[in-house]
Amino acid sequence: MNRQKFLQGVKHGVPIGLGYLSVSFAFGIQAVDLGLTPLMAVLISMTNVTSAGQLAGINLMAVHSPLVEMALTQLTINLRYALMSLSLSQKLDDDMNTLRRMIFSFCNTDEIFAVASSHPGRVGHSYLYGLMIVPYVGWASGTLLGAVAGMLLPAFLRTALGIAIYGMFLAIIIPPSRKSMAVRTVVAVSALLSVCFRYVPGLNRLSPGYAIIVCAVIASCVGAWLFPLGREEARA
Amino acid sequence: MTWQAFFPYLIVMAVVTYLIRMLPLTLFRKPIRSVFIRSFLHYVPYAVLAAMTIPDVLYATGYTGKGSMNGLWAALGGLVVACVLAWRGKGLLTVAVAACAGVAAVQGLLLLF
Numbered sequence: 001m002n003r004q005k006f007l008q009g010v011k012h013g014v015p016i017g018l019g020y021l022s023v024s025f026a027f028g029i030q031a032v033d034l035g036l037t038p039l040m041a042v043l044i045s046m047t048n049v050t051s052a053g054q055l056a057g058i059n060l061m062a063v064h065s066p067l068v069e070m071a072l073t074q075l076t077i078n079l080r081y082a083l084m085s086l087s088l089s090q091k092l093d094d095d096m097n098t099l100r101r102m103i104f105s106f107c108n109t110d111e112i113f114a115v116a117s118s119h120p121g122r123v124g125h126s127y128l129y130g131l132m133i134v135p136y137v138g139w140a141s142g143t144l145l146g147a148v149a150g151m152l153l154p155a156f157l158r159t160a161l162g163i164a165i166y167g168m169f170l171a172i173i174i175p176p177s178r179k180s181m182a183v184r185t186v187v188a189v190s191a192l193l194s195v196c197f198r199y200v201p202g203l204n205r206l207s208p209g210y211a212i213i214v215c216a217v218i219a220s221c222v223g224a225w226l227f228p229l230g231r232e233e234a235r236a
Numbered sequence: 237m238t239w240q241a242f243f244p245y246l247i248v249m250a251v252v253t254y255l256i257r258m259l260p261l262t263l264f265r266k267p268i269r270s271v272f273i274r275s276f277l278h279y280v281p282y283a284v285l286a287a288m289t290i291p292d293v294l295y296a297t298g299y300t301g302k303g304s305m306n307g308l309w310a311a312l313g314g315l316v317v318a319c320v321l322a323w324r325g326k327g328l329l330t331v332a333v334a335a336c337a338g339v340a341a342v343q344g345l346l347l348l349f
Contacts, residue, residue, distance in 0.1 A: 015329035022336070035237050040246075046251035052288075057249045058333045061237060074252040080284050081253075085260035087277035090246050092269060098262055110288070111328075114281045159297050159341040161308070163314040165324075166293040167335030170315075174322035176282065183282050191284040191290035198291050210238035215287035216280055223283070224275035 003127040006077045012119075015168075016111045016131075017138030022164040023051055024139045026156020030055065030148020036060040040145035044145040049107055049136065051165065068071065081214055086112040091117055093124030100125045107132040114172045182227035190219035297339050307347050313342030 024045055031041035036058060049052050053074050060070050083106055094095070094102070112131055116123050177184040194235070196213040197203050206214070268274050293315055299307030317338030321331045 006244065015332070017325055018329050019332045022332070029268045036242070039237075040237065040239075041240055043246060044249065047246065048253050050253055053249065053253055057245065061245050064241070064310075065245055070245055070248050071252050074249050075256065078253050078256050081257045082260050083277075083280050084284070085257050086264060087280050088279060089261050089264040090274065101262045102258055106254060108261065110285065111267070111279075113286065115328075117281055143327055156340060156343050159310065160314075160336040160342065161336045163293065163294040163311060163318075163339050164332045166289050167318040167332035168313065168328050169289045169323045170318045171326065171328045171331035173282050173285050174319060175288070175325050178323060178325075183279070186279045186282050187286040189346070190286040194287040194290050201325045212284060212287045216283040219283040219286070220276045220279040223279035224272050228271050229278055229349045231296075 001129075002124070003203040005124065005126035008132040009127040011130075012115055013112070013131045013134035016115065017134030017136075018169040019111070019164055020135050021145075022144035022161045024142030025146035025150060026158070026161055027051065027054060027058075030057050030152035031143070031149045032150070034058050034156060036061070036147075038144060041147040042144045046140050049109055049139055050078060050081075066121065066182075071081040076210055076213075080110075080216060081108060081113075083213075083216065084108060086114060088117055091122055095124045096128075100128075102134065104128045107136055109135065111127060111135065111168060111172070114207070118125040118172070118176070118206035182223055185226065186219045189222050190215045193218060302323040306343070309346060310339045313338035 027045065028038070028041050031044070034039060036044075041058075044054055044057065048057070056077055057070065085105065088108065093161050096104070116128060116131060119127070173183075173187050179186050193215040194211065196207055197215065203205060204221060263328045268277070294308060295301070296313050296315065297307045299305070299311060314335040315338075318331050318335040321334050326334075
């Protein structure tokens with residue numbers, strides 16, 4: 001374990017963890033609203049570590065859906081992680097053996113993935129373990145706080161917290177879009193498609209989980225076709 | 237919800253989610269040669285986050301597509317603040333907190349009308 005890299009990872013994980021605190025707080029409130037106990041909500045957060053999937057999951061529990069439907073819904077909503085894991089597999093240091101890959105996989109969320117893949121050069125276990133810790137603790141403790149104390153917050157504050165996760169997403173995609181024409185194009189195409197899947201009659205019948213995958217695959221193909229990476233870029 | 241009903245759901249959710257993340261990362265070891273596939277994978281995170289943000293962010297603060305528009309104005313306020321700060325290269329936490337503050341500010345302004 002490289003202490004310096006580990007601490008660098010911890011530092012990079014702090015903003016993610018604080019963002020998660022507010023997002024999982026909202027999840028905790030919703031879980032209790034739907035009839036789960038605070039301990040159940042925390043167990044879900046500690047074993048799943050994913051916002052969209054968990055939210056869909058508690059809604060399915062509330063209507064007593066069959067387990068098969070639960071499995072298929074999680075598969076669809078979370079299939080983007082397979083794409084992310086595949087993408088990140090190209091960036092891992094040689095010190096990432098099977099066990100270390102299995103440990104890190106548990107916390108490969110959208111934001112952790114985005115920060116790890118925008119890190120210059122290859123990433124190894126020291127950095128990734130450091131990066132995981134604060135977001136994981138933030139996710140679990142935010143859920144607990146929301147489930148136990150959420151109702152004590154004034155309504156306007158609970159509403160304002162709802163945008164936190166999107167602020168974080170924008171902070172990840174806008175700076176590289178400013179610098180790179182390629183990223184700008186990919187982001188614009190994906191956003192445009194996403195708007196179509198929401199509002200165009202017919203297209204809007206596709207479930208949100210599938211829509212994200214279709215948007216991401218088409219936009220990334222457009223990017224790869226118009227702006228193939230040079231050898232050096234692709235390795236970085 | 238009883239614990240007997242809860243546990244099967246919990247296990248199914250956790251196992252499916254973990255396998256989706258773990259299998260590609262663990263089984264896939266070789267560097268990919270194809271420039272197209274490498275470029276594709278490089279663009280995936282930006283594409284995923286863009287699709288998750290637009291247009292969902294407009295519905296993040298209580299707007300449901302019908303009824304009161306206040307939630308939509310609040311979301312737009314937060315969105316503008318987030319975009320400006322992100323454009324200036326501010327960090328994740330700064331942008332997230334400022335977006336919340338933007339939403340709260342618009343909510344406050346709307347009380348005046």
